[in-house]
Amino acid sequence: MDRNQIKSEFITISNVKIFCEHVINGKPPMLFIHGFASSTYTFNRLFPLIEKHFSIIAIDLPGFGRSEKSTTFVYSFKNYAELIEQCIDYFKLTNVTIVGHSMGGQIALYTAKAVPEKINKLILLGCSGYLKRAKKFLIYASYLPFFNYIIYFYIHKKEVKDYLKNVFYNHSLINDEMISEFRKPLLEKKFYQSLTRLLRYREGDLLSHQLKAIYTPTLLIWGEEDNVVSVNIGKRLVYDLPNAKLITYKETGHLITEERPVEVFEDILSYTS
Template sequence: MKQETIRVLDVDVYCEYEWHDKPVMILIHGFLASTYSFSAITPELSKHYSILALDLPGFGQSEKSKTFEYSFKQYRQLIVAVMDYFDIERAHIVGHSMGGQVALSVAKASPERVNTLMLLCSSGYLKRAKSWVRYSSYMPFFYQFVYRYFKRKDVRNVMEKVLYRHELITDEMMDHYKKPLLDINFHKSLTRLLRHREGDLSREELQHISVPALLIWGREDEIVPLKIGERLAEDLPNAQLEVFDEAGHLVADERPNDVIRMINQFIENQQAGATSFE
């Protein structure tokens, strides 16, 4: 995978990509994550698709900007801007956790740019941060409070909460998820995210998204429970829900072969005009 940092919407965005003469698939990570969260599935997916994975501003190796508006509206505009930068007319979009909500926002605002949606344990129905949290974010040095809070977090305990199979936790994995927590600039951007982030799309908004959507969930997900996936499957007019046992929030790490199989099958069925799995 080629690595490049590009400049769009006045912010530096870290990208990993591999182009073939094949349909484009864009991978959008979740909260406190990065392109690394797709590392278990990108090698195989790249055999079937041109892959573009990016770190959202504020996360991973992208800029921790002090001026970027960390809202779903701005993130969806950024995804389209990145597509324009690479001359991508349409793409399949995979979103994990918060990245699923970003993907849904892109599909709502620019459905002509999206072929299919693959939502892995997507966030859904979250309200905007409480007003006192937003007001507090304007206080001097609030970001230092956020920094101290996350610095106290034990990364292994967090990983055990997002993974059902604890034997999959490695030092490399913990290092990748811990590194941004030690960057003071990350906590400044996280403070801005708490301030700017709107609530998730409403039921009424979801009902107007006609892009074919595959929802993949781990039955043991403690971060975004399966009931959220079931609600999304009901509210999205063209959605299918697939649930894997003995898997948690990082379903792509715990069931990579199954996730890849379901994504490939879903896209093949859509291309063939099918409406359900065989």
Template sequence: MKTTHIPSHFTFSIHNITVHYELYNYNPDEEQPTYVLIHGFLSSTFSYRRLIPLLAQKGTVIALDLPPFGKSEKSTRFTYSYRNLANLVIQLIEHLELKKVILVGHSMGGQISLYVSHLREDLVDKTVLLCSSSYLTKANPSLIYSSYLPFFYLYVKNWLVRKGVLHNLLNVVHDAELIDEEMMEGYAAPFYDDRIFQALTRMIRDREGDLPSLDLKQIKTPSLLIWGEEDRVVPIDVGRRLHQDLENSRFISYKKTGHLLPEEKPFDVYENIIEFVGM
């Protein structure tokens, strides 16, 4: 199979919302795996820019923008629960008739990957969790009630924007020298469209929280957990707890590494994934 790092861009519609995804080296007749990449909160396919060309050497790669992020629709009618977002991923897998699916989820995308396995374990061969969100509960009732105020989205905008993209990036990477203009621009993009803040207001009240331990213990899909030991967003102790709850899992951690693993350790993560998949 010829390897190309130039994506084909597509959209598909489900539950009255349009989802954008990128497709690399799609060939349904191949026996190689299909890597489905799911990004984290306030991110997009951009977060996998260093990992995609590596994985594209070993199979089909699909990276999608979860709504309301990236190029996907920013609807205020969609229910932004993790279950619904997981169902979007399930529908995409079924729509493209994907086989040998390896889910790769970073941060919030890791928890959505776990929801996919919980709901449709038959569709997933293996799961790779990169600093996965874990054990977060639903937003407190006062915040949920406040989200119904007419201009609450402006509060959300101010809360997210006031410290700026540089401050946010410094919180998710260990080595500040990794931050360049391209990274700044890529992670600032979500804030250019006010509609995203209105959609995020809806997400505050819709997000039901991460899967509890009881549900996690029922997941049998082989899982690889990779963590940065300096992660300030989802600390490594959370990863170790998740490793204990996921019966069929392996755990790897990297020193002097923060939360943004696909950017900080793309080659190491790639090698871990390929070894885990067994290629």
């Protein structure tokens, strides 16, 4: 996206300071939700294509990116969905198309379940699905005063580049800018507090019978070599969601917006036209 056109600001929603990027241009609104341990940067290559056809609103979820790492916000999918609804109201949007990547896709589904009248369509990219809640012993352990440090050391067992290799099929696309961007949250102490609270409060993903009640038109886009959320999850979702379509790309991993931005854009445009 042309950074001269996009407006970046902090807004307060649910008593949390939220980092937001937006271009409101009178075109149909499209709201972007990133996945776990990510930010609006997930859609960096997609935005320049999308803004010619849609108004764009993208936020860093509480606990991630440049948004507040709140120690009072309850990091549940239900609360994230309520925050997305409040974001829609904040910008006075109607008939919103939500684009969600990975965990952001699950939050999009929670939102569509809660306020279907506000959502026009869903675009789910490598969407998280059918994950259960964390095991009880981990939830109990999250209350230990040193648990944040356990998460810190667990995450730092690998380099950022190793994590990126796991989400890309084409490793040649990994560059220094990307490594720097994904390293930023790892440098913040409060980030690990947020992860602890997410582990503690995150419900399981929506169950089959709940998905079957979501009639919002949904486009599922998947990389066939996704090592994080298998394409088999997409095949289950397209079966459970009553009004869904699945598209898959060969030789593509989990970070599909980086590997196939043009194809993703073209399929989104085709689906929403």
